[in-house]
Each structure stands twice: as C-alpha cells, then as structure tokens.
Amino acid sequence: MIPTLTTPRLLLRAWRDDDLAAFEAMAADPAVMEFLPSLREPGALEAWVSRLKSHWREHGFGRWTVELPGKAGFAGIVGLAWVPYEAHFTPAVEIAWRLARPYWGCGYASEAARAALDYGFLGLGLAEIVAVTVPANSRSRRIMQRLGMTHDPADDYDHPNLPDGPLKRHVLYRLRNPMAAT
Numbered sequence: 001m002i003p004t005l006t007t008p009r010l011l012l013r014a015w016r017d018d019d020l021a022a023f024e025a026m027a028a029d030p031a032v033m034e035f036l037p038s039l040r041e042p043g044a045l046e047a048w049v050s051r052l053k054s055h056w057r058e059h060g061f062g063r064w065t066v067e068l069p070g071k072a073g074f075a076g077i078v079g080l081a082w083v084p085y086e087a088h089f090t091p092a093v094e095i096a097w098r099l100a101r102p103y104w105g106c107g108y109a110s111e112a113a114r115a116a117l118d119y120g121f122l123g124l125g126l127a128e129i130v131a132v133t134v135p136a137n138s139r140s141r142r143i144m145q146r147l148g149m150t151h152d153p154a155d156d157y158d159h160p161n162l163p164d165g166p167l168k169r170h171v172l173y174r175l176r177n178p179m180a181a182t
C-alpha cells in the first residue's frame, strides 16, 4: 500500500498508469530534460516507470506523482530512491524532483520535497538523505539549499553510468535526519 502525502497545496500519490501520457509530455520537453539523461530511446520511458514501481515493491518507499488538487492531475514526480549506482557516498537514499514546466516557479517542488523528507526521516527513520545534480542545474540546487541541504565540493563526483560530457560531473548535497542523535 503506497502512502498518500498531503501538503497545503499538493497531493503526493501512487503512480497510476494513466499518468503515462503526462509523464511522456514532460519527458519530451527540452527544458525539463536539459540536465537529465534522455528518455528518447525506445522503451526508456516504460523502463523508467517500471523502476519507479518496482522500487516501491522492493523497498516500501519511492517516488510519488504530484497533483494539484482541483487544478492538475499530474504536475510531476517527486520522491525518494536508493541511489542506483556505486559512488563514494553510496549506499544512500536520494531525493529527486521533476515538474512539468507550467508548474515551475511556484514553490511546488520544494513543498513536495519537504513532505518527502519528513516521510524519509520521520516515517522511515533514515539517517541521511542526499540529492545530486549537475553543477549547472541552478534551479535544482536552489531547492537543495532551500531544504537546508549542504554541499561540500570535496563530495563532487563523476556519475559512473553517464558518458563523458556535460552530464558527467555531479554535485552532492546532504541532509542529516534532524531527529538523529548527533
């Protein structure tokens, strides 16, 4: 059973198969995909969704569809996942966000992320949650900073599954569970 989270303006709910068309439209927007690996290869979208669903089944947490009740049935995807590759900071749970462009600039991603962080820290008792992106993704980095995550340049790394190029280098932000003993 996938939990539903509510915030003042949002509903975070389980993926439904009728989200696919809106997800596909979001993945076709070059602005959304500027700093993300392409999902244009045949089968890539379906594989992404399949990983989202299997993560919930295997780990009991994952990424939610973000809804604006009464306004939009699909605004994007926000949530938690085990980092799916080995790096100097793994194993680690990451928080990630991607919203369709009409919903940028309203604070929705930060609002959804706060609910997901609470779920990770209070509900799952995670000791730490990380976030990663390419250095140039300033919108995403602003969310990390707004959430109180911290960045140490010594943690920066090359993504092991991405080819050399503008998406290879990544910055890492960390947030400790505020309830954890120091």
Ligand SMILES: CC(C)(COP(=O)(O)OP(=O)(O)OC[C@H]1O[C@@H](n2cnc3c(N)ncnc32)[C@H](O)[C@@H]1OP(=O)(O)O)[C@@H](O)C(=O)NCCC(=O)NCCS
Pocket (backbone or CB within 6 Å): 031, 032, 033, 035, 036, 096, 097, 098, 099, 100, 103, 104, 105, 106, 107, 108, 109, 110, 111, 132, 133, 134, 137, 139, 140, 142, 143
């Ligand atoms: C990254 C992404 C989610 C950021 O979206 P965003 O709308 O900038 O982030 P938020 O939802 O937190 O909104 C914050 C902005 O809304 C503004 N805002 C407007 N009304 C607001 C309100 N009521 N409450 C809070 N913020 C509000 C803030 O001032 C802020 O703008 P600023 O950063 O220019 O100062 C979005 O650009 C995206 O989906 N990008 C593509 C996918 C991607 O790169 N994901 C990250 C991969 S690591």
